[in-house]
Amino acid sequence: MLFSLLNVPPASASTAAGSGGAGAPGAGAGLAAAGVPAAARVPKRRPHVLREGAARALFGTAAALSIAAVALICLFLLANGVPAMAEIGLPEFLFGTTWRPAHDLYGIFPMIVGSLYVTAGAMIVGVPGGLLTALYLSRFARGRTGSFLRSGVELLAGIPSVVYGFFGLVIIVPFVRLFGPGTGLSVLAASLILGIMILPTVITVAQSALDAVPARYYEGALALGVDHEHAVFKVVAPAAASGIMAAIVLGLGRAIGETMAVVMVAGNMPIIPDSLLSGVRTMTANIVLEMGYAADLHREALIATGVVLFVFILLITMLLNVIRKRGEAR
């Protein structure tokens, strides 16, 4: 009994570090934190302490798993992609303009440019409309229309990318074909469909940023004699600037990483597109199209393409973090 009395306090103090009740002074008092006479609780306390420790360890392990996942993803991608980059030669790989696996030519420059073009196009299509819709939902919508549109945006976010791709294939591609030569599988078609796909991301993130602007900003503007529209556009929107930037960057990330919808509408020629109507292949498409049958260096070159894409995504994530931090600093 006495031993357990002496033993328990350090154990409970170490496992319950940071818990609200561990502030009482003295070894015995730490035990009696719950206000119960210490001796009465001691025999029951041991399994309890063990259970608490086990739970803490278990939850901690679960949290550590996400770190492990990122580490594993980096490790496996790099281990399989970097040797290929070394073998092909980094400059040839990144800036080579010919992708011809049959001749051992692995230049992904056209794909990098293709990804950038298509992403830029998607931003031009999706961002202005998305931001204005977010403003509408946050500050202009009333009653039924607002809630209808809000659930519509949720639905847009839930539609799988294959369905978007299929829609693009049967509607947007024939539509683009009307505008000129070619099959319609083009930068333009891919930009349009991606622009639609990033809408829900841009809208929801921007809207929650706009909703979070303190009411006194808006009220202050009104008190100075401006009308509703000017108050929203000149005061509320700038106050939500960092959230709006985050929305745009998140949309950027979605657009550059999107795969299936792009594969279905972009035409997929590994060339640097010379017009809006010419076909294009993105990095993501490159991987999906050829991974099924690739072997050896070809396969590794595709994984290396994934590494390059991964680097782009990491840059975007970092940018996002900088924006968020700056938003918090304000």
Add this chain to the structure above:
Amino acid sequence: MSDGFNLRLRRPRPSVVACSPTLGALGAVNLMPACFAKEDALEAHIARSSRRRRAVSVLLRWLTYAAATVTAAVLLFVVGYILVRGVPALTPDLFQWEYTSENVSLLPALASTVIMALLALAMAVPVGVGAAIYLVEYARRGSRFVRLVRVTAETLQGIPSIIYGLFGMLFFVTACGWGLSLLSGACTLAIMVLPVIMRTTEEALMAVPDSYREGGFGLGAGRLRTVARCVLPSAVPGILGGVILALGRCVGEVAALLFTAGTVAQIPDFGGQGIFALFDSCRTLAVHMYTLACEGLHVNEAYATSVVLLILVLLLNAAMRVAAQKMEVSKK
């Protein structure tokens, strides 16, 4: 913030001058008539600029209306078109248990989708919820470990699905030797949706008022019991919302599954092989739809499949709405 300031510095003119008619009236009594000409010019200027500003206001308002209309129109067009073309294409043939190249049945894919998604969630939900519990209830706020977990979870959330597909192919399919299989696919999906579940659970837990925790501790419960009995129950609707969101991502995913689960159009044979059916390759509904659309031979069936996918998404959205409402109620 800075613009709020600018506004005050830039704009005082109109608001001060707005009361200038009174100043003018005073001037009429006391000051020289020369003042009047100046005042008139000023007032004309004010009238012009306020008219212009009103025009700008109307323009801005209509811009937002137009954008909202376009968004709604796009949504209605996408959903409407798929439904109009797809619903007539739904035939009994599409719901045969066995897939053949003649009936192009989507039922095996639908069943595989359900199995795959449940398996992925069975792995991701305990880990994600546990991790969130650790972050919110156990860890010291702002410790290095917590910050690292946050950063990695954010990174995971930003990674596109094709990268998960590549990783799944390298790790589960090749390194673990599971081949193109249900298990490889489900594990890949589990990692993919982990950050979604973590994040929503975290938010749900943080929304639980501290008084619940204090109540638990006050009654002498340990941390584990407090979390399990007082905090978690009121966070359940929020967690459920995250689970449904994750389910939606599992259902719609293609890029992460093409090279991890493969495209065999059969239900994994759990009856015949037992647990080893986990190592069967199978295609989910979204993958099924992708192969149909790419082959180009079965356009009608592709429409029908997309209708089924849309209906699944609609159901999930409805479920999410219910969960969100429950969350609102429990907050009150």
